[in-house]
Amino acid sequence: KISPKILIISSTIDPIQRVWVFWAKKLNIKIICVQHGIFSSLSAPEVLERNIVDYYFSLCKKQSKLIKKIIPLNKHRYLYSEGSFDYKTPKLKKLRICLIGTDHERYGLKGKKNKLSILKIYKSLIKLISSNLKFEYEIFYKKHPSEEFIGEIENYVKEIKDNEIDSIDIFFGIASTKLMNLASQHRCAIQISSKNFPQDEYENFNFCKILKIEEIKKKGFKFL
Numbered sequence: 001k002i003s004p005k006i007l008i009i010s011s012t013i014d015p016i017q018r019v020w021v022f023w024a025k026k027l028n029i030k031i032i033c034v035q036h037g038i039f040s041s042l043s044a045p046e047v048l049e050r051n052i053v054d055y056y057f058s059l060c061k062k063q064s065k066l067i068k069k070i071i072p073l074n075k076h077r078y079l080y081s082e083g084s085f086d087y088k089t090p091k092l093k094k095l096r097i098c099l100i101g102t103d104h105e106r107y108g109l110k111g112k113k114n115k116l117s118i119l120k121i122y123k124s125l126i127k128l129i130s131s132n133l134k135f136e137y138e139i140f141y142k143k144h145p146s147e148e149f150i151g152e153i154e155n156y157v158k159e160i161k162d163n164e165i166d167s168i169d170i171f172f173g174i175a176s177t178k179l180m181n182l183a184s185q186h187r188c189a190i191q192i193s194s195k196n197f198p199q200d201e202y203e204n205f206n207f208c209k210i211l212k213i214e215e216i217k218k219k220g221f222k223f224l
Contacts, residue, residue, distance in 0.1 A: 004029055010036040012050040012071075021052050030054045035079070037177045038207065039066045041200050046070065059180070062205050080184065080206075095137040097129065098160060099153075100173035103144040117197045118174050119151045124213055125172060125192055126156045132220045140168065144176070175199055180207040 007024040009017040012033050021031050031053040038059065039048050043066075049056070051071045057079055058064035064076045099122055104115040126139060141150060141157040142165060150157075160168070171189045173179040179202060182189040191202045191210040203210040 006030045006032055008032045008034060009053075010034055012052050013048070018050075018052065025052075032057065035059050035063065038180060038200075038202070038205075039063055040175075041066055042198065059207075060205060080180075093136070095133070095135060096140065096167055096169045097137055098140040098142055098165065098168040098171045099125070099157060100171055100176045100178050101141060101143045101147045101150060102175055103146045103148070104175070105148050106146060114175075114197070115149075116151075117194075119153055121174055121192060121194050121197060121213055122153055123156075124194075125216070126153070128213075128216050129221070132216075140164075142171075142178070180205075183208040 007020060007029050009020065009031065010033065011017050012021070024031055032055045033049070033053045034057040045067050049067050049070050053071065053075065055077060056064070056067075056071050056075050057077050058067075060078055060080045064073065064078070068076075102115065102118055104111040104118065129137065129139065139157045140160040141153065142160050142162075143150070165171075169188065171179065171182050171187060172192050173189065174192050174197070179189045179191055189208045191208055192213055193199065193201060193210055194213045201210050202208050
């Protein structure tokens with residue numbers, strides 16, 4: 001009835017969206033996919049996307065290279081330039097810190113193991129904050145929409161909703177697309193990495209700043 005010229009989807013893996021694509025192609029409708037979430041170079045390209053689109057809107061050129069064997073580069077367009085972001089320096093009254101959650105536990109046994117590693121890193125970070133910061137602070141936690149548990153972290157943080165994040169001074173995350181989204185809004189977003197949890201460093205994609213938990217243990221929070 002609508003006779004659209006374009007169908008925009010957010011995944012070429014999701015079964016429901018694949019059904020939409022199947023029928024759209026029958027009706028000669030062009031297919032555009034917008035990348036949903038930051039890809040990891042540790043994942044096989046086959047689990048990320050499928051070549052069923054006319055155009056693919058990737059986050060940036062470095063991200064698009066991770067699936068170029070699946071979706072050829074001539075179909076790619078880029079949502080972000082690989083420039084740098086400016087951070088607003090918070091006025092230190094009572095520093096409001098927010099940890100960004102993930103829903104790794106939804107992705108099988110390996111995902112649950114990864115989630116436990118992430119919570120362990122957050123527990124270390126909270127301990128470092130409480131022993132190092134010399135001024136007043138509050139720690140909040142922003143859950144992923146489909147996050148199921150945060151373990152004993154809930155004893156040390158206050159949960160915060162989307163409509164409350166404007167009050168946050170600094171965001172710390174480990175493996176979350178929200179870090180990139182916040183940095184693109186000129187918010188102070190920092191990825192925390194650990195040698196015990198191998199992953200891509202978002203700073204290599206120009207998505208946000210990165211700090212190693214081991215470096216914080218050595219030098220404290222002098223960067224603040």
